[in-house]
Amino acid sequence: MNFSVEYLIRFQHCDPAGIVFYPRYYEMLNQVVEDWFAEGLDWSWADMARQRSEGVPLVTARCDFLESSQIGDRVTFTLDLTHIGRKSFSLTITGTCGDSTRLRAEMVLVYVHTTDKMRAIPLPGELRARMQPYLKQ
Amino acid sequence: MAVFETDIQVGFEHTDVAGVVFYPRYFEMLSRVTERWFQQGLNITYRQFHQVERRGIPLVEVHCRFTRPSFLSDVLNFRLAVAKLGRSSATLHIEAHCNGEQRLAADMVVVHTETHQDGMTSKAFPPDMAARMREFVVGAT
Numbered sequence: 001m002n003f004s005v006e007y008l009i010r011f012q013h014c015d016p017a018g019i020v021f022y023p024r025y026y027e028m029l030n031q032v033v034e035d036w037f038a039e040g041l042d043w044s045w046a047d048m049a050r051q052r053s054e055g056v057p058l059v060t061a062r063c064d065f066l067e068s069s070q071i072g073d074r075v076t077f078t079l080d081l082t083h084i085g086r087k088s089f090s091l092t093i094t095g096t097c098g099d100s101t102r103l104r105a106e107m108v109l110v111y112v113h114t115t116d117k118m119r120a121i122p123l124p125g126e127l128r129a130r131m132q133p134y135l136k137q
Numbered sequence: 138m139a140v141f142e143t144d145i146q147v148g149f150e151h152t153d154v155a156g157v158v159f160y161p162r163y164f165e166m167l168s169r170v171t172e173r174w175f176q177q178g179l180n181i182t183y184r185q186f187h188q189v190e191r192r193g194i195p196l197v198e199v200h201c202r203f204t205r206p207s208f209l210s211d212v213l214n215f216r217l218a219v220a221k222l223g224r225s226s227a228t229l230h231i232e233a234h235c236n237g238e239q240r241l242a243a244d245m246v247v248v249h250t251e252t253h254q255d256g257m258t259s260k261a262f263p264p265d266m267a268a269r270m271r272e273f274v275v276g277a278t
Contacts, residue, residue: 019195063199
């Protein structure tokens with residue numbers, strides 16, 4: 001099972017050449033993960049941040065920007081969970097528009113306690129169980 | 138070989154709910170470091186490069202490791218070197234350090250392009266620009 005969400009490329013995402021400025025793509029990638037947590041895993045970042053003092057910062061990111069996106073494009077982001085470790089998990093997110101692949105990102109995120117110097121902690125069992133159906137075979 | 142160094146202090150606008158730098162802000166900093174390198178190291182402002190000369194330097198591939206988190210008011214020392222210089226592309230290696238520890242290390246592949254009405258096409262670095270960039274190539278003397 002994977003998770004998909006479509007975002008409209010807006011004025012705020014684009015540079016003077018009219019294409020997406022890459023830090024805005026990272027905001028979108030972050031939003032895809034946030035939406036997946038809320039809608040796919042029922043584990044909202046609001047509760048995670050405010051009630052649990054936990055978070056999932058990025059450890060490594062690899063991204064290929066294959067074709068540029070312009071204002072007005074609707075880009076579909078598809079998230080695949082590729083690995084679940086004890087404290088971390090790996091994702092692949094692909095952005096497509098029609099038959100054009102815009103970007104492909106591989107990201108490793110780690111589960112941390114935010115009030116303790118961002119110390120990595122084991123993924124809660126309940127969250128791990130909710131992630132399991134998304135794990136790519 | 139020269140390494141381009143520049144400092145960016147973590148400001149309130151860079152930090153997230155947990156009080157650490159939100160990673161898209163790191164990519165804005167990497168963009169800022171590259172822009173400063175153009176201006177101070179390669180002697181061309183982004184306005185001249187992008188808007189007057191209608192050139193571009195889009196990112197096609199990046200690999201970034203976020204080694205340690207950064208907190209508000211940390212002064213990050215960024216160091217940029219050219220890991221690989223091709224005809225029309227370059228791999229920039231950028232690290233950020235603070236208090237003796239590495240915060241991030243990024244390898245960014247950028248392409249030199251010419252902008253025109255229906256998009257952009259890659260174009261060889263002009264000789265004078267390539268010569269300046271060569272000074273920052275890792276291992277160059």
